Amino acid sequence: xxxxRAARSTRKRTLGVTALAGLTAAAALAVAGAGWSTPxxxxxxxxxxxxxxxxxxxxxxxxxxxxxxxxxxxxxIWAKLLLxxxxxxxSKDGKGVVPDLADRWSHSxxxxxxxxxxxxGAGFSDGQPVTSADVKFSFQRVITSKxxxxxxxxxxxxxxxxxxxxxxxxxKEKWAPFLADVSVHGAAIIEKKYFQKVGAxxxxxxxxxxxxxxxxxxxxxNEIVLKRNSHFWDKTRPYLDEVDLLVLPDDNTRMLKxxxxxxxxxxxxxxxxxxxxxxxxxxxxxxxxxxxxxWIQFNExxxxxxxxxxRQAVNYAxxxxxxxxxVLFGHGEVPTSFLPKMAFTDTQNKPYPYDVAKAKxxxxxxxxxxxxxxxxxxxxxxxxxxxxxxxxxxxxxxxGIDLQIRQLExxxxxxxxxxxxxxxxxxxxxxxxxxxxxxIAYAGAGDEGTYSVWTWYNNxxxxxxxxxxxxxxxxxxxxxxxxxxQQQIWKDAPYLWLYWSPARTAVRSNVHGYSKxxxxxxxxxxxxxx
Amino acid sequence: xxxxxxxxxxQLIPVGFGITLVVFLLxxxxxxxxxxxxxxxxxxxxxxxxxxxxLGLNRSLPEQYWIxxxxxxxxxxxxxxxxxxxxxxxxxxxxMPTVFLLGYAALLTALIAVPTAIVAALKRNTIxxxxxxxxxxxxxxxxxxxxxxxxxLLLSIKVxxxxxxxxxxxxxxxxxxxxxxxxxxxxxxxxxxxRALRAxxxxxxxxxxxxxxRAKGLRSRSILVRHVVRTALMPAVTxxxxxxxxxxxxTVIIExxxxxxxxxxxxxxxxxxxxxxxxxxxxxxxxxxxVLVNLLTDxxxxxxxxxxxxxxx
Numbered sequence: 001x002x003x004x005r006a007a008r009s010t011r012k013r014t015l016g017v018t019a020l021a022g023l024t025a026a027a028a029l030a031v032a033g034a035g036w037s038t039p040x041x042x043x044x045x046x047x048x049x050x051x052x053x054x055x056x057x058x059x060x061x062x063x064x065x066x067x068x069x070x071x072x073x074x075x076x077i078w079a080k081l082l083l084x085x086x087x088x089x090x091s092k093d094g095k096g097v098v099p100d101l102a103d104r105w106s107h108s109x110x111x112x113x114x115x116x117x118x119x120x121g122a123g124f125s126d127g128q129p130v131t132s133a134d135v136k137f138s139f140q141r142v143i144t145s146k147x148x149x150x151x152x153x154x155x156x157x158x159x160x161x162x163x164x165x166x167x168x169x170x171x172k173e174k175w176a177p178f179l180a181d182v183s184v185h186g187a188a189i190i191e192k193k194y195f196q197k198v199g200a201x202x203x204x205x206x207x208x209x210x211x212x213x214x215x216x217x218x219x220x221x222n223e224i225v226l227k228r229n230s231h232f233w234d235k236t237r238p239y240l241d242e243v244d245l246l247v248l249p250d251d252n253t254r255m256l257k258x259x260x261x262x263x264x265x266x267x268x269x270x271x272x273x274x275x276x277x278x279x280x281x282x283x284x285x286x287x288x289x290x291x292x293x294x295w296i297q298f299n300e301x302x303x304x305x306x307x308x309x310x311r312q313a314v315n316y317a318x319x320x321x322x323x324x325x326x327v328l329f330g331h332g333e334v335p336t337s338f339l340p341k342m343a344f345t346d347t348q349n350k351p352y353p354y355d356v357a358k359a360k361x362x363x364x365x366x367x368x369x370x371x372x373x374x375x376x377x378x379x380x381x382x383x384x385x386x387x388x389x390x391x392x393x394x395x396x397x398x399x400g401i402d403l404q405i406r407q408l409e410x411x412x413x414x415x416x417x418x419x420x421x422x423x424x425x426x427x428x429x430x431x432x433x434x435x436x437x438x439x440i441a442y443a444g445a446g447d448e449g450t451y452s453v454w455t456w457y458n459n460x461x462x463x464x465x466x467x468x469x470x471x472x473x474x475x476x477x478x479x480x481x482x483x484x485x486q487q488q489i490w491k492d493a494p495y496l497w498l499y500w501s502p503a504r505t506a507v508r509s510n511v512h513g514y515s516k517x518x519x520x521x522x523x524x525x526x527x528x529x530x
Numbered sequence: 531x532x533x534x535x536x537x538x539x540x541q542l543i544p545v546g547f548g549i550t551l552v553v554f555l556l557x558x559x560x561x562x563x564x565x566x567x568x569x570x571x572x573x574x575x576x577x578x579x580x581x582x583x584x585l586g587l588n589r590s591l592p593e594q595y596w597i598x599x600x601x602x603x604x605x606x607x608x609x610x611x612x613x614x615x616x617x618x619x620x621x622x623x624x625x626m627p628t629v630f631l632l633g634y635a636a637l638l639t640a641l642i643a644v645p646t647a648i649v650a651a652l653k654r655n656t657i658x659x660x661x662x663x664x665x666x667x668x669x670x671x672x673x674x675x676x677x678x679x680x681x682x683l684l685l686s687i688k689v690x691x692x693x694x695x696x697x698x699x700x701x702x703x704x705x706x707x708x709x710x711x712x713x714x715x716x717x718x719x720x721x722x723x724x725r726a727l728r729a730x731x732x733x734x735x736x737x738x739x740x741x742x743x744r745a746k747g748l749r750s751r752s753i754l755v756r757h758v759v760r761t762a763l764m765p766a767v768t769x770x771x772x773x774x775x776x777x778x779x780x781t782v783i784i785e786x787x788x789x790x791x792x793x794x795x796x797x798x799x800x801x802x803x804x805x806x807x808x809x810x811x812x813x814x815x816x817x818x819x820x821v822l823v824n825l826l827t828d829x830x831x832x833x834x835x836x837x838x839x840x841x842x843x
Binding site: 065146205220221246247250259262410412416449 | 566580612613615620623682693694695786788795796
């Protein structure tokens, strides 16, 4: 059940970007520096990095495929990002992008021509050098492959390769999040010759990239063994010889294995074990920012939730502070926007306060003044979700809403959602990039393929603002547009927003330089063991 | 004897067909669509249609079943929707851990239950008898996942004797890594076997042939081993065989708690992701394993009891 949930609900949303100017500044800084962010982490030792060793990482589920274009879940995405390079990638603090395969880039004043220069010495794990032809081929696959989800992230464009280390993108329209979109995992650079030789099916199993590691063996559903890519552009890194990504779906088992030292890193620490592990010997308990928001959504195709008054009343009637305190053991925040806490998120806004009187008053003005009976679907086996639903049930009772909790197996809950066969449902989203543009298309704009996460919330003004924001290159103006849009969505209340929660990772103390990015993935070329 | 085995193995064919048909229909009856699971949040109607077509899910059910059978006859279990791997490979990788775990658990059950039952039957109604029965009956009441975690806390965290979880490498590795999960399963089986064995031993001890053996002047040890235990084992073997057969598909929780990469885990994941070909493949292997366990149980009868052998001729 657990794995089901992981497979379904860890599906990530891709990103958008920080403002053009902000990104360019970040890039300039990075280039002026070492061209690489320096290794840093909570446990960097003065002794300096040591070569060698095997890092064992316990994860909740296995990867599904390594083809960047193929649709996948977080487990595949985070593994992929250890094998491939992107032209640019999200910085450690999530505030901008930094060089990856490209060490320099520039853009025309109209923001529609982008030139990237591939760094010297970059090599695929089979020894072939990375060329601009590989970059062009990888991007062509993203934007033209049948069923490529990431195609929607890019505007119409042409790609040319004037030199063996230079790629030029000419965009057909203004596209504010372009640089962040380039940092999406789907745009990972693959080896053209190898891919054409073996085909997509073999590639998704035995990929070749220019990242710090390559796939040595993959026992499906059990473990992925990654080995050091000796052709990586930086000859001193990665420090590790091997990384084992182990599938350990049971929370208790995963945590016990970190405590016994059988694994070095345990991902997704359950909230109720964070404080205990903080004081456990030999363990660093990392609680880090994560671009994620959890909610209960309303189906607006259902008469009960057509009125914004009803949806607002529910938002006033549920005490989110209590949920964060009791269910997340204090490790979370009450949201002020429909977005995760990321670039352009309106943090000046005030959360809906817990105000039963106000909720009753709003409901009295709605078509259902006396309340009604409804259901919320929860993924069976999701203990956090079940606890949240019970709290909501008790509190909604105070305003006359009789909430029944329906526990459904993961795939069923999700399928009912997409078919509109639900009244209220629990859900969440995470981001793969630092720009909110794609989450906006997913959960805010009603004219996109997913109908605002199948709430069928559709506000024309919001849709227009989302579209304007995508094409506004001035960051300040763009921020103003997005703030206005968030405030409108906030008023319309298509969701009962629950919490922003952090990433929780238990790491052995002899592991240095490990850190999670707000996008949930991690770099391992800077990690070493003592 | 050969005919007996041949007949039993031929029985596999109708059993296999029956079970695949039932599973084929059942998995398609539960709501949920593999295409949507694969696409996740990117599931626009066009993409869903396209994926369904690629997977062959737009064909009619009889047509899909026919294709499945055609491939099956050629020994092809199909291709997993999720892993870029054939179902046969996925299943083959998973069979050994499950078989090893069950064999190990059966062995430990026998090692614990047989001596305990002998002591209990010989010293019937003494404090030893009561102690043996109560201790293990208590064991039945404990949920296995809880027992498993407690064993890990005691033997892997407090005293670091056994690893927390996993499968290990090589035979010694498997023996070490699977000890705790095997003990956890064994502790739930011991009370059942113990009760059956104790009861039948008590009965056998009072049988006339035991008196005859004593009268012949045989040593009591030899009476116990050759006459009493051997005869009394039959019901216990039945109980153990039935339960191991039942556990073939029922080790899921143990496999999850101890991260054993076995068939149960694969089955649950595949149901969750609506990976139809894998679910069908694993079920078929379960059916084969259950039939084989029963066959093995019968073979043990043949070994233990000459009367059964006589019947076969």
